[in-house]
Amino acid sequence: MKNRIIFSLLFVLGTVVSSSAKQDKYLKHTVAKGETITLIAQKYKVTPFDIYKLNPDSQNGLQLNSVLLIPPSAAEAKPAVAAQTQPKPSQNPTTHLVVAKETLYSISRQYGVSVDALKEANAELLKDGLKIGQTIKIPSGSGAVTPSAVVQKEVVKETPKPVVSTEVKEEAQRGNVAYHIIEPKETKYGVSKKYGMTIQELERLNPGIVNDFPIGMKLVVSGNAPAAATVKPVVSANPITEKPKDVNPSSGKKYLQEYVVKPKETIQSIANDFGISESELIQLNPELKKGVKLGMILRVPMIEKANVPKKEQGNLLKKINTNARKQLALLLPFNISKIESDTVNSTQARLKKDKFLNMTLDFYSGALMAIDSARVLGLNVDITILDSQETKNTSSVATLVQQNNLAVKDAVIGPFYQANVERLAELLEPNKTPVISPLSKELGKKYTNLYQSMPSVDQMRSAIFQFMKTKGGNIVAVVDAKKGSVKQYLQEMQSETKIVGLSAKGTFVADSLRIHLQKDKMNYVVLASESTGMILAATNAMLAAQKDYALQLVIMEPNETLDFEEISLTRLTKLKLLYPSLSRPNDTEEANQFDVKYKKLNKIIPNQYAIRGFDVTFDTLLRLSQEKTFEETIQTDASEQIENKFDYVQNATYGYSNNGIYILNYDIDLTIKEAQ
Numbered sequence: 001m002k003n004r005i006i007f008s009l010l011f012v013l014g015t016v017v018s019s020s021a022k023q024d025k026y027l028k029h030t031v032a033k034g035e036t037i038t039l040i041a042q043k044y045k046v047t048p049f050d051i052y053k054l055n056p057d058s059q060n061g062l063q064l065n066s067v068l069l070i071p072p073s074a075a076e077a078k079p080a081v082a083a084q085t086q087p088k089p090s091q092n093p094t095t096h097l098v099v100a101k102e103t104l105y106s107i108s109r110q111y112g113v114s115v116d117a118l119k120e121a122n123a124e125l126l127k128d129g130l131k132i133g134q135t136i137k138i139p140s141g142s143g144a145v146t147p148s149a150v151v152q153k154e155v156v157k158e159t160p161k162p163v164v165s166t167e168v169k170e171e172a173q174r175g176n177v178a179y180h181i182i183e184p185k186e187t188k189y190g191v192s193k194k195y196g197m198t199i200q201e202l203e204r205l206n207p208g209i210v211n212d213f214p215i216g217m218k219l220v221v222s223g224n225a226p227a228a229a230t231v232k233p234v235v236s237a238n239p240i241t242e243k244p245k246d247v248n249p250s251s252g253k254k255y256l257q258e259y260v261v262k263p264k265e266t267i268q269s270i271a272n273d274f275g276i277s278e279s280e281l282i283q284l285n286p287e288l289k290k291g292v293k294l295g296m297i298l299r300v301p302m303i304e305k306a307n308v309p310k311k312e313q314g315n316l317l318k319k320i321n322t323n324a325r326k327q328l329a330l331l332l333p334f335n336i337s338k339i340e341s342d343t344v345n346s347t348q349a350r351l352k353k354d355k356f357l358n359m360t361l362d363f364y365s366g367a368l369m370a371i372d373s374a375r376v377l378g379l380n381v382d383i384t385i386l387d388s389q390e391t392k393n394t395s396s397v398a399t400l401v402q403q404n405n406l407a408v409k410d411a412v413i414g415p416f417y418q419a420n421v422e423r424l425a426e427l428l429e430p431n432k433t434p435v436i437s438p439l440s441k442e443l444g445k446k447y448t449n450l451y452q453s454m455p456s457v458d459q460m461r462s463a464i465f466q467f468m469k470t471k472g473g474n475i476v477a478v479v480d481a482k483k484g485s486v487k488q489y490l491q492e493m494q495s496e497t498k499i500v501g502l503s504a505k506g507t508f509v510a511d512s513l514r515i516h517l518q519k520d521k522m523n524y525v526v527l528a529s530e531s532t533g534m535i536l537a538a539t540n541a542m543l544a545a546q547k548d549y550a551l552q553l554v555i556m557e558p559n560e561t562l563d564f565e566e567i568s569l570t571r572l573t574k575l576k577l578l579y580p581s582l583s584r585p586n587d588t589e590e591a592n593q594f595d596v597k598y599k600k601l602n603k604i605i606p607n608q609y610a611i612r613g614f615d616v617t618f619d620t621l622l623r624l625s626q627e628k629t630f631e632e633t634i635q636t637d638a639s640e641q642i643e644n645k646f647d648y649v650q651n652a653t654y655g656y657s658n659n660g661i662y663i664l665n666y667d668i669d670l671t672i673k674e675a676q
Contacts (some may be wrong), residue, residue: 008595015396016210020104027069027071029067030066030067031066032064035062037052038052039060044071046070050071051068054069055067056408064222065402068409071274092363095137095138096110096135096136096138097134104126107193118138121138129322129323129380130325139584158237178195179472185631188203188209188213189628190628190631191634202221206219217309254419258297258298259298261293261296267288267292270292272302274301275650276300277458278650282492284298284299285298285299289491289495290495291431319626320377320379320438320625321627323380326381326625327382327383327409328381328409328621329383329404329409330412330414330617331388331410331412332364333356333390334387334388335357335390336389339357361607362606364613365602365618366610369613371621374618384409386404388415390416390417400426406427408431410433411435411630412424413436414436414437421435422445422447424449425447429447431447432449434623436451436616436620437452438453440453440457446655447654451648454658455658456657459575459604459657460556460661463661464554464578472522473523475496475498476524477490477498477500477531478527480509481502481506483631487499507533508541510540511547513525516546518549523551524552525552526554532567543575546574552571553575554581555579556579582661583608584643584662594614608643615642621646635648645658647659
């Protein structure tokens with residue numbers, strides 16, 4: 001089966017998977033230092049307008065080493081249309097080549113015709129929606145509309161002047177009006193949310209955006225400045241005397257304020273409220289290493305305490321919008337060139353010993369299932385699959401960005417290795433292109449457009465402790481002497497935890513556990529050891545104590561020793577083993593149908609990487625098929641797929657991380673269930 005997948009890859013890689021018309025061939029120009037649109041246009045004997053039309057993002061400025069598409073000849077380039085109030089009627093229909101990010105509305109404005117007229121003239125061609133590369137007919141002036149003003153010399157669009165209401169004019173006289181300039185990839189939803197207003201209020205203040213939302217337009221927003229600029233520090237009777245410092249000195253924006261700890265708040269809840277990690281909060285407030293206490297005065301970022309409504313689960317399917325065509329790229333490490341150049345091992349032999357290749361093909365097979373599901377739902381997304389040709393230390397990311405113009409994609413999944421996905425995020429950050437890391441749990445360099453879809457080890461640990469604390473449990477830990485880092489984590493991050501003392505030889509002592517147990521609470525015993533002897537001794541003591549205490553065994557991360565025959569499943573079920581997990585068991589009809597279809601296609605049951613490939617890809621496809629931007633769906637919508645949850649949280653100084661973690665436990669009926 002995998003031989004067939006590899007063979008098909010030779011034909012698939014670098015192509016668009018979903019149906020789209022074939023594009024014309026263009027010249028490619030790499031921007032050099034000091035070049036402008038005018039100089040580049042003169043070099044290729046085209047107009048600046050021709051370049052802007054093929055490269056919409058270039059209107060926001062040129063990036064060094066970015067790649068521009070250039071029309072093949074001046075004869076094929078359409079001249080700029082002079083500014084006019086009405087288009088000149090044409091006896092014969094003209095044509096238009098659809099380029100990235102164009103819509104029927106923007107085309108109608110360009111040629112001075114109505115959207116309905118365009119649809120009527122291209123009824124057959126547009127039955128599946130507008131696609132990049134299509135050549136559509138432009139009808140004559142019937143149903144014409146006034147085109148956008150076209151600019152002089154370099155044909156840069158004029159910034160539309162906002163239509164200001166009487167109410168706003170009155171506020172302006174009092175000096176209370178704030179303005180906002182529309183930036184690339186912003187939406188009405190995003191701007192209205194930023195200024196604490198509804199879309200209707202934003203349109204009421206700016207009637208000119210009811211049917212349009214052009215980049216660069218100066219909007220009148222609510223009479224107050226953005227919330228982040230007006231937050232006042234919490235006043236305390238016992239203020240901190242140390243001068244506040246930047247949370248992130250490079251940003252120049254994230255200053256500190258004082259915050260007073262409220263009842264029932266924890267380190268994790270405060271960190272989440274202010275969009276920082278627990279370690280960042282403790283770094284700002286070293287006194288938290290001894291635990292959080294009511295009334296403590298903490299240093300926190302100068303932002304309002306988050307009051308975010310609970311995200312809706314699984315509602316992405318209910319709000320699908322296929323009007324705008326989106327583009328998704330998958331960068332997967334097939335390393336086809338190595339396979340083709342391997343004259344020693346056959347493909348079959350390579351598959352037997354190359355675990356990384358097997359993981360890649362499994363992930364890819366799941367992604368293909370997601371793409372097929374997207375077709376069935378009618379999602380309007382083009383998917384490009386590329387070979388990232390990566391190892392832990394190398395990749396072809398930079399080349400792929402240039403050759404495939406990844407900056408104009410609406411999202412990119414991959415590569416696999418953290419260093420490579422960070423490099424891609426760095427290259428695409430100026431364009432705000434979302435980069436989704438599909439498999440890495442590492443946290444390294446920080447980029448605003450990087451989305452870590454795998455929860456980190458620290459997040460997993462925080463989740464299990466948060467669960468135990470919300471249950472009001474008594475938390476006790478048995479930590480192997482070899483697990484020094486775990487003991488340090490507990491002392492610094494979970495200081496309420498009681499650590500059981502070991503013997504002089506580092507062995508477990510049953511009485512040392514009993515003295516920490518409480519009869520009026522659930523006693524959660526966190527076990528951190530890979531020693532079979534210590535695990536057996538600790539669990540024996542817990543089983544013996546069950547007649548007097550309520551106990552539950554807890555682990556913070558996967559422990560292969562628990563799978564050994566010496567540690568029976570019965571022992572773990574009696575103690576209702578509790579642990580955090582990236583995935584959940586799913587016996588729903590939907591999950592069973594997925595298994596059946598996957599097995600029919602691939603002759604095997606899907607493993608964790610195949611399911612992961614489906615879940616990450618399908619979640620991304622659904623987010624791209626909403627009225628909101630990808631980032632806005634991240635902020636408002638959580639989703640659950642076959643086995644994985646995607647509940648992203650924004651970090652204070654960089655991107656997003658997935659907090660979609662399940663808390664599972666072994667049940668007495670020998671099944672694994674979500675803990676209640």
